[in-house]
Amino acid sequence: MQSRFFVLAFCFLAITRVSAETLRWGFSPTDPAPYVMMQGGELGPSITRSMGELVASRLGWQLEFVEVPNNRLDQSLRGGRIDLVCNTNPAWHRAPEKHRWSRPLYHxxxxxxxxxxxxxxxxxxxxxxxxxxxxxxxxxxxxxxxxxxxxxxxxxxxxxxxxxxxxxxxxxxxxxxxxxxxxxxxxxxxxxxxxxxxxxxxxxIPLQCVAEQKHRDRGTRAIETLERLYGDQDIRAVLTGFGLVAEQ
CATH class of the missing domain: 3.40.190.10 (Periplasmic binding protein-like II)
Structure with a gap:
């Protein structure tokens, strides 16, 4: 009986893990600290990592950080390689009106x-x-x-x-x-x-987050969650922890 319980519990966890959405959060490894900080070839403690983990936790999703050079952000958003990216600005994108933008999070x-x-x-x-x-x-x-x-x-x-x-x-x-x-x-x-x-x-430079919104809703939902977290002061706490002042 006990062994059957553990088998069922394992199956439940496996199904939950497979069915959970994965949020692909893009970042450029050349963005400066404290926005991005690399450790051993991976994204380390930074504003990007803290914000991504906060949003994914609120959504109950898995999280994957994806390296993308700044000059390939539009291509990666359109092609679905990433769902969103932060620390960017509409003026740096070819067709910003085609994307979903957050409010400016900081300047x-x-x-x-x-x-x-x-x-x-x-x-x-x-x-x-x-x-x-x-x-x-x-x-x-x-x-x-x-x-x-x-x-x-x-x-x-x-x-x-x-x-x-x-x-x-x-x-x-x-x-x-x-x-x-x-x-x-x-x-x-x-x-x-x-x-x-x-x-x-x-x-x-007002810095914002941007998501592709035409074909997928993961990025859009992440932006909506980020906006709520910002209103609840959670995002501001992340920024303050790294010495940044959030917008009012």
Missing amino acids: DADVVVIRAGRTIPDRLEDMEGMRIGAGHDQHYPPELANAFSDGTFQRLDVRDTETRLRMVEHNRLDATVERRRAVQYHITRHPDHLLAIAPWTLAE
Whole structure:
């Protein structure tokens, strides 16, 4: 009798596991901390992981994190490789009106970072001829993108924020353009840093989550759940835990 109970219990758990929905949460491994942090080739403790686990738990779904380069997000959403992705903005997508968007969860900004002790430029035009660090799949405001294209700045593509900041400290780059929150997070973890952030911004960026909504409803349901969690302060608590201020 006892053995039959365990067999039935195992079968029930197996059926439940098979029948449960799986939410495929996309992320770019080159997004900076604290949005994305990699550990051993996998997504580690980060805003992305915390938000994904919170949403999946509320829905009662399994969760799979899927690496997607920033320049392939639209393709991955349309093709069903991922159900949604966060830390993005409608301006970075070819047809944003075809997707389901969350409200802005927090704002960030593109800022110029130089080595401490150097003269901080007052505007972009003051940086002519500089070696500027950039990410190959990152989105930049038009003014900066044009300056890269016409050779006003010497663009050096470097994979991740941490490496670019270290290169600035060691004078291998004259400056780098980064997300302000990412630089602030780096500075809090490295009090002996040799970095200075320009007081002006290249662009203010409201960051949102986006889901494909034409053929599948998993992403749309995740967005709806995320909105409810935001209203209940749960998402705000995640952001606050990583030093970010959520939108009111």
